[in-house]
Amino acid sequence: MNKPWARRAVGAAIALAVGVALTACGSSGGTGGAAVSGDGEYTGPDVDITFWHGWTGGAAPTIVPKLIEKFNSEHPNITVKSVPQEWGDIAAKMPLAIKAGKGPDVAVLHGDDLATYAAQKLLLSADDIVKGLDYDAEDFPQGVFDKGNYGGTQYAVPWSVTPLGLYVNKEVLAKAGITDIPTDKAGYLAALDALKGAGVQGEWVDGYVFTGTFEFQSLIWQFGGDLYNDDVTEAAFNSDAGVKALTWMTDLVANGYSPANVAQDGNIKALIGGQTAFNWNGVWQTTNTAFNDLDWAAAPVPQIGTEKAVWSSSTHWVFPANKGQDANKTAAAAVFVKWMNDNSLGWAETGELPAANTVREDPSLLQKWPNLAPFMDELEYAHYETVSPGIGEANAQITLGLNEALTGQKDPKAALDETADKVNQILKSNQAKYGG
Structure with a gap:
């Protein structure tokens, strides 16, 4: 209204x-x-x-x-x-x-x-x-x-x-003969395969807050899961949905669509430098002056799971x-x-x-x-931050768990289960500290 x-x-x-x-x-x-x-x-x-x-x-x-x-x-x-x-x-x-x-x-x-x-x-x-x-x-x-x-x-x-979106280097995409920006899992995988065939690793995925954590959160919601239970007393990200989300990300590395051990901000730098075609990043990048001489576009993040969802x-x-x-x-x-x-x-x-x-x-x-148009369109299905006292410390552990999986130290399920144990201790401590 x-x-x-x-x-x-x-x-x-x-x-x-x-x-x-x-x-x-x-x-x-x-x-x-x-x-x-x-x-x-x-x-x-x-x-x-x-x-x-x-x-x-x-x-x-x-x-x-x-x-x-x-x-x-x-x-x-x-x-x-x-x-x-x-x-x-x-x-x-x-x-x-x-x-x-x-x-x-x-x-x-x-x-x-x-x-x-x-x-x-x-x-x-x-x-x-x-x-x-x-x-x-x-x-x-x-x-x-x-x-x-x-x-x-x-x-x-x-x-x-400030929602997440898909940034596209159109010149790199054209190397694989692609003109349409993919919107779903099938189209995204087809684009990654075509780019790989052209010698390009299409999406560099990282294990840092900016922006691997935001990508993981978008994906877990797309697969119908959530980060925490309703009253934020227990972790929920080690569910089937969470494993699917993190496996999608680790498969990007395993299947050669992404290099391993991407550094903090390495993916956006690779996009600007013409080394990759796609980067999941925030609306704030629309003001990045490094894009001024780039043939680029922004689009909603592709729907990889069963639902439309995006972090904001x-x-x-x-x-x-x-x-x-x-x-x-x-x-x-x-x-x-x-x-x-x-x-x-x-x-x-x-x-x-x-x-x-x-x-x-x-x-x-x-x-x-x-x-800004694609980011505006995403607001219908955007998910925002978890409301709970002290949640920042718990969220930081999620990032550490993602990093362990994306660097090959642990498989997705083990990484998420071990992280959930740590997070549950933090949530218990927060209950004692803040009440509620």
Whole structure:
């Protein structure tokens, strides 16, 4: 359900009730609360709000300041101060800063970080903010809004989505006499065989997060499996579906379609260098300047399994529960979030898809960035990050297991079973640490 187009207008006359129920949880465990209401223009006292984010490369360092400058010019009683830093630095600094009451008023987190912050009571409930801004799950791609929900409480508002896709070097593909990009298992295997006959290893598969892990996750969902059980208390990736997914990847090496021991980023470099035809990689590569002199195309990842599925990451707006958090600042931050989402068309230039449906469906987006079309099509069947506190440590083990299989140290079943044992211990430890 799309909301009326007028919701996107800057400074719209329609009042947006920003009901913010604040429960600021400090390190001492004390709580304090205040109820604040505002509208799209924010009628409270003048406030300065700090915004932490990890966009320090690509087009983002240009786009973010321009958006903030425009917002500040249109909201004289709100001054947003951007604090860009590396994502790793945010992970290290922000929890401690929030507990000390020195964290930002608004920040952006990746989907797989949300539950960890929420479980530690580092985020304000966003239920009333979401309601006040007239948001619901249908305003965003299917499945992504719920990634901000932990323990029945909404803690986040989606900002962007970044699905995996198939990148194609058309010149290399032409060496095998192929003009059509394959879309299914039969077509993909036929293309790999034809490329092999032309002396080309068609897809270089790696055992690293970028992007072997993302390929494995896409494949396990395509074969009807999942990474974890429903309540994320046990690993599920060592199922028949998981074995099929990893066997597909190891067979790429065994059958000569891929070299062994592909280095981190070796596959995308091989695609750009004309050594391979296919690379499963994220939408962010559409902004790779190394593609400028390349005859290339992007397409949805082929359907290897029985279902259409593809991995996607996501980023979300959150409202930190700083000790002594100013309710007016949180209300102003909510206005900022709504304005940023409504004005996020240009965010596509960074290689990320705006999460707001009304913005992403603006025809001018694909007119300006036509290479995003296949990634937009995939959102109907995209799968997003697992929501569970501490899940990052478990996911890291999956990557290690994939690497062992892809480097020939273990067969797929053994690698996944041994990894599942390690992951189950981590999940048990997370239950004790975070509860839930």
